[in-house]
Amino acid sequence: MFDLKTIIKAKTIDQAVKLLIENPDAKLIAGGTDVLIKLKQGKDGYARLVDIHDLEALNYIRFDDEKNILIGSGVVFSQIIQSDIIRDTIPMLCEAAKSVGGPQIRNIATMGGNICNGVPSADSAPSLFALNALLVIQREKGVRQIPIADFYKGPGRVNLNQGDVLIGFKITRDNYQGYKGCYYKYAMRNAMDIATIGCAVSLKTKNHVLVDYRIAYGVAGPVPLRCHATEQAVLHQAVSNALVDKISETVENDVNPRTSWRASRDFRMNIIKELSKRVTKEVFKRAGEKL
Structure with a gap:
């Protein structure tokens, strides 16, 4: 059984930020493939959740005007595998996505969750490190971008404060073109x-x-x-x-x-x-x- 006290569905990213601030003990849940395991195991700090699953604002793979690759944190691994943009420009990330779990996991586990879990075994992390990926994080006071190398603080610990939401990844053109x-x-x-x-x-x-x-x-x-x-x-x-x-x-x-x-x-x-x-x-x- 899950010892779940509250779960609140956020309708927007701004609302998710607000809910996290209003509920200092709450954590985000998207795909849930990691969070639900911790919840079932009775790990502290997972009884109150803010649900960002299926937020359309987090679900995209596209180029910006400068041909940088933008990936929403809510994108699941099967979408990475099927994306023409990813296959044509950074196929190593497709290879990483294909190595994640089985089809059921790849259909629900998100890129953002894989990184925010903070574990050294995250399959998407080495490729993102090699691509000098930037992480885009929304907070109460706006948006910040940090290199992925600055995101990990230790095993299971990442550079997110309460109220921060990882909303996407940015891979600049000069970090993939010609590589x-x-x-x-x-x-x-x-x-x-x-x-x-x-x-x-x-x-x-x-x-x-x-x-x-x-x-x-x-x-x-x-x-x-x-x-x-x-x-x-x-x-x-x-x-x-x-x-x-x-x-x-x-x-x-x-x-x-x-x-x-x-x-x-x-x-x-x-x-x-x-x-x-x-x-x-x-x-x-x-x-x-x-x-």
């Missing part, structure tokens, strides 16, 4: 499993030289992360197998996986290094490069 990318999820089962390690790579080459490189992981630390030292170490070098090996050798200095009941630190480190090779090679292939 190729890929997301790969390693899990113990082939379907419907939490990531043991998730890896996203986005890169750009010119004249067979790596001019920009981004590699991001889930479950490689307490929060999703970019490997900035590795990225800097391999810039402006010729595409080669030796470069791929260097990435694998360097990346372990950027991550801090932990031992849990699902996998040991050493096992995760091996997967991190191997995925850096596999995913980078795949993206080089997509970029028309030969190794």
